[in-house]
Amino acid sequence: MMARSVPTSTDRAVRTDVRRNREWLLAAARAVFAEKGANASLYDVAKRAGLGTGTVYRHFPTREALLEGVLLDHFEALRVSAVDLADASAAPAPDEALTEWLRQFIVHLTEYRGLAAEVMSVLHDGASSLSLSCLEMRAAGAALLCRAQQSGTMRADLDMSTLLKLANAIALTAEQTSGHAAGQNASHAADDLLGYLLDGLRRR
Amino acid sequence: MMARSVPTSTDRAVRTDVRRNREWLLAAARAVFAEKGANASLYDVAKRAGLGTGTVYRHFPTREALLEGVLLDHFEALRVSAVDLADASAAPAPDEALTEWLRQFIVHLTEYRGLAAEVMSVLHDGASSLSLSCLEMRAAGAALLCRAQQSGTMRADLDMSTLLKLANAIALTAEQTSGHAAGQNASHAADDLLGYLLDGLRRR
DNA sequence: CTACGATTCTGAAGATCTTTCCGTTTCGGG
DNA sequence: CCCGAAACGGAAAGATCTTCAGAATCGTAG
Numbered sequence: 001m002m003a004r005s006v007p008t009s010t011d012r013a014v015r016t017d018v019r020r021n022r023e024w025l026l027a028a029a030r031a032v033f034a035e036k037g038a039n040a041s042l043y044d045v046a047k048r049a050g051l052g053t054g055t056v057y058r059h060f061p062t063r064e065a066l067l068e069g070v071l072l073d074h075f076e077a078l079r080v081s082a083v084d085l086a087d088a089s090a091a092p093a094p095d096e097a098l099t100e101w102l103r104q105f106i107v108h109l110t111e112y113r114g115l116a117a118e119v120m121s122v123l124h125d126g127a128s129s130l131s132l133s134c135l136e137m138r139a140a141g142a143a144l145l146c147r148a149q150q151s152g153t154m155r156a157d158l159d160m161s162t163l164l165k166l167a168n169a170i171a172l173t174a175e176q177t178s179g180h181a182a183g184q185n186a187s188h189a190a191d192d193l194l195g196y197l198l199d200g201l202r203r204r
Numbered sequence: 205m206m207a208r209s210v211p212t213s214t215d216r217a218v219r220t221d222v223r224r225n226r227e228w229l230l231a232a233a234r235a236v237f238a239e240k241g242a243n244a245s246l247y248d249v250a251k252r253a254g255l256g257t258g259t260v261y262r263h264f265p266t267r268e269a270l271l272e273g274v275l276l277d278h279f280e281a282l283r284v285s286a287v288d289l290a291d292a293s294a295a296p297a298p299d300e301a302l303t304e305w306l307r308q309f310i311v312h313l314t315e316y317r318g319l320a321a322e323v324m325s326v327l328h329d330g331a332s333s334l335s336l337s338c339l340e341m342r343a344a345g346a347a348l349l350c351r352a353q354q355s356g357t358m359r360a361d362l363d364m365s366t367l368l369k370l371a372n373a374i375a376l377t378a379e380q381t382s383g384h385a386a387g388q389n390a391s392h393a394a395d396d397l398l399g400y401l402l403d404g405l406r407r408r
Numbered sequence: 409c410t411a412c413g414a415t416t417c418t419g420a421a422g423a424t425c426t427t428t429c430c431g432t433t434t435c436g437g438g
Numbered sequence: 439c440c441c442g443a444a445a446c447g448g449a450a451a452g453a454t455c456t457t458c459a460g461a462a463t464c465g466t467a468g
Binding site for chain 3: 013015016017018041042043053054057061062063
């Protein structure tokens with residue numbers, strides 16, 4: 001193993017203030033997005049973090065990058081949840097597990113106003129870093145879909161990509177439907193719509 | 205009947221240049237939206253029309269108003285189509301008629317890039333003028349839904365509002381999915397998603 | 409045909425937001 | 439404690455939306 005004591009230009013100890021500022025920025029972004037929606041100005045994020053706008057761009061070169069930073073935790077939570085729900089020992093039936101996971105997916109996407117639309121416009125690019133950062137979540141979710149298909153309750157001619165698109169569409173609709181009051185209303189509307197959709201995706 | 209020869213302050217002959225400029229603006233908006241998407245700058249619209257930006261705002265106080273002007277023709281076409289499809293004499297079965305109409309609805313909403321998103325964010329305000337301007341189209345479409353429900357193929361607990369929101373979300377999703385190549389790809393993707401959705405909205 | 413009043417048009421300016429840039433500050437190893 | 443590299447701050451440029459006051463234009467009346 002190469003010695004860590006000979007740092008090169010690409011391998012340098014990360015300054016403590018850099019890491020700290022990155023955390024501050026993510027926390028500020030979460031707070032501002034929750035308050036003003038996912039389209040809040042980056043100036044507001046910088047101000048809330050007590051930093052300059054230039055620092056935002058140093059850490060997150062684009063708005064998309066900042067969004068990705070905020071969403072990574074959500075994707076990881078969804079991945080973990082998918083793994084838990086797929087655990088054969090304590091898990092619910094395959095069909096219920098998939099339903100519950102999609103419900104959670106939609107809850108995460110309606111967390112901030114405008115988030116579903118942002119994710120939508122970026123999730124299906126393939127090349128986008130956001131797309132890559134959720135690959136593991138998609139894989140874990142795909143396992144749930146596969147299980148449901150093998151158990152015979154879900155259509156066989158349904159791929160994970162389409163399923164996520166439909167869930168995304170429902171999140172988008174639920175967000176619009178519930179007006180400006182986020183929370184229970186959106187969740188309830190989303191549950192109804194998801195119920196309709198899943199009925200259509202089940203085997204006859 | 206009141207004489208037209210005694211114009212009051214509120215009833216005055218519309219200047220020819222005003223009407224002409226309004227048409228120029230709508231034509232320019234259609235061209236620019238088709239070329240650069242529905243989020244094109246209003247400055248571009250003004251420039252294309254050979255008018256100043258202030259003139260855009262005189263005719264259409266908000267971006268939403270301009271969008272409405274552009275969409276009126278689309279809504280009317282959809283209303284006519286709904287009436288045709290509901291015509292008992294030559295119409296297809298209720299279920300197929302509704303499906304076909306929703307397909308057309310989605311085609312119209314994917315005409316310009318970004319249009320579905322704009323409509324989505326504005327259509328469900330109730331108070332918005334865009335929402336009002338499509339009331340007749342909604343009514344005509346609702347007749348199709350009602351027919352499908354009475355014929356027993358569609359669920360009874362489904363309202364027009366929810367159905368349109370879902371169709372809107374699918375248009376949006378399809379648009380994002382198919383990348384930047386509008387046309388057949390988007391239509392095809394949308395057809396798939398709509399098919400899945402409608403399966404869920406049908407009666408068992 | 410011309411003059412007049414009301415309406416409309418223009419384009420510069422203010423406001424907001426995104427993004428870049430460089431002088432200044434800060435960190436942490438030596 | 440010193441120094442160089444890296445990071446920070448915030449002004450400024452660019453883009454877009456929107457407003458406004460003065461200039462231009464139209465339609466009518468004389």
